[in-house]
Amino acid sequence: MGLISRPQPDVVSYDPKGGDGWVTTRLDFLVNWGRANSLWPMPFGTACCAIEFMASAASQFDLARFGMERMSFSPRQADVLICAGRVPFKLAPVIRRIWQQMLQPKWCISMGACASTGGMFDNYAVVQGIDTIIPVDVYVPGCPPRPEGLIYGIMMLQEKVKRERGADTSIRNEMDPDPTSQLYIPPSAINELSEPFGNSVNQTRSGL
């Protein structure tokens, strides 16, 4: 924690030359303070990370301290999608639909190595990182991450929320996937994920 110095999110900076007036920055502070401290998570638990997530939500680590008192098992009443665990290709359209059903403002935490990168499951069945399907705000490393790790990720998300400015309307734009490929990032970038072992088309297991 604190290896990189970041601007203090609780300090409202007022730039007299900027377009924001004193009232709007104060209003931003109030809105962001409210949002950051009442993030309702939509848990999308598929594997062992979900066990750690349950531990985070239980009394020992107590996510309720961060305003996550209520797990929202409906995407329409959720603010932050927490993807805990590996996502197989068969679940890819499911998690994308859940993300599209969530209302703005919404954020996404990718919890653990598998959700972030595919982890050790570099095979035919597992998505190599959920950022190839939906936009992700915070990546939590670990296999699985300890509850402290997830809580640190949540605190980073809170900082990100607190630094949003109402004058910047672009952050609330719903990203549309590319109409032909249905992907958010270029296919060539996704194919590079299988490097350095080359294109999967040429790789076989038994030399056949």
Add this chain to the structure above:
Amino acid sequence: MTTPFTPMVSGSALPIDAPAPATSRNVAHRGGAVNPSADALREKFGSAVRRVDVVWGETSVVVDGTRLQEIVRWLHDDAAQRYEYLSDLTAVEFRDTEQPIEVVWHLRSLAYRRFLRLKVLLVKGAPLEVASVWPIYKGADWFERECYDMFGIRFAGHPDLRRILMWEQYKEGFPLRKDFPLRGRFSRAEQLRQALAANPEARYSMEELSIADAFEDLPQEMLARLRSGEKTGE
């Protein structure tokens, strides 16, 4: 489906003075006591029993694929065998490309406390097809679907043979075959594009969803639509 429920008691067909079951120790890798069902199979089916191996104290019987259903039916029905439980069904492919694919059935006789492994060899090059045991064990339904999904082995007589783990529109082949690349045949972007193009709600027939129990109570027009093969969400 009006079979009366009869509880099966483990060891109930054994004589009253049979020794209590115990974990066997110092089991030899090869050889040892053969399951008496193997000899009974030889006597009954003769040359349809190709080979009997005893490995780690468990008996494997390699049988003729064309008579498999007959053999399993007999093992299930015969009063001296009573293999009433199919505990697993899978297939094995070897790295040696000359070696045939083995389909394996694990049968358990609860009444006699016996375990029997049946194998059928499927030669490569010929169509990979073997008789379904679904008419005998209803539990074989999903086993056979999984085996078809992963190895591409067709089970003749299965009522609904389609993919179960991969989605039904999956085009890359059969993942557990040795010639299947670990990462699949398509590039990552193409795999993702195909997966996202699938409609997650169109994969299940109405019967598989929760209304299956109340199927007969549905309105007539809905029954007619479902019987004509309509899927949900499409």
